[in-house]
Amino acid sequence: MSRRVAVVVFPGSNCDADTLAAARAAGSDAYYVWHRDCDLQQADVVILPGGFSYGDYLRSGAIARFSPVMPAVTAHARSGGAVLGICNGFQILCEAGLLPGGLVRNARLKFLSRPVWVRVEAIDTPFTRAYAAGDVLEVPVAHGDGRYAADDRTLDALEEENRVVWRYVRDNPNGSARDIAGICNEARNVVGIMPHPERRNEAALGGEDGARVFLSMEARNATQHAVGVRAGSDRHLRV
């Protein structure tokens, strides 16, 4: 059975439609939840999409984190439900304390909208299990506040517990600590990523390196041996 995927829409979200389409292309039963709704409608997975919620006022994600929907997202996360934050969604998860650290202004100030390369470092999360560890993906970034920052103790813990899920390779576009592009929480069910996998999920978009983020949600019962599945060759992966 398809997984129910709630894509939360905040005022200022602008990647919600792409994210919904990417989840549907992966075979999920995806639908929108407005940020003022407090009911996730029995979601299996919650995705906070990219954008500029509340105009990034005060700090990116700082106001969205108090939206009426967030207690339900937090409860879902605390009970082990899968949560993915993409770009602004990642910023919101950090502000909400569901992920450690924070995302601050790019080191060279410029707003970046271009492809980057990330290496998949951890495949034991709900959003990476259809990849092989070490896969290098080309995915776009579009952010002004993408520099991951945390104190050394937190960074060391992330490394030791293999919670850096994606790491920038070739170049570090924004000055992120330890080249971090995405992380997960201790329980590994809450994941944040700065680049946009939903913008590279089919050949028509210039590549499909991001598709397996969404295919991974459907591959929930897959063992790690079954990760050879490639997006595109089997868009409606069933296991």
Place this chain on the structure above:
Amino acid sequence: MSGFRVEVRVMPRASLLDPQGQAVEHALQALGFGEIGAVRVGKHLVLQIQAATRDEAMARAKAMCDRLLANPVTEDYQLAVEAA
């Protein structure tokens, strides 16, 4: 209850790179202000608060900072309270 004016100064953590401050520093140098040292750029918020005492106004403003106005991971803040 009395009115208090609370000024909140939010600064990027000293340990964090402040690219905005660096850009301003370079601009000042380019303008010939050779005496310029490091520049850091933060935020300044002014709050009008109703409270019974100055201490209460301070405590409430601190709670607002901890909850929303500053992110303890990336920022530090200072408060100044005066009667409005």
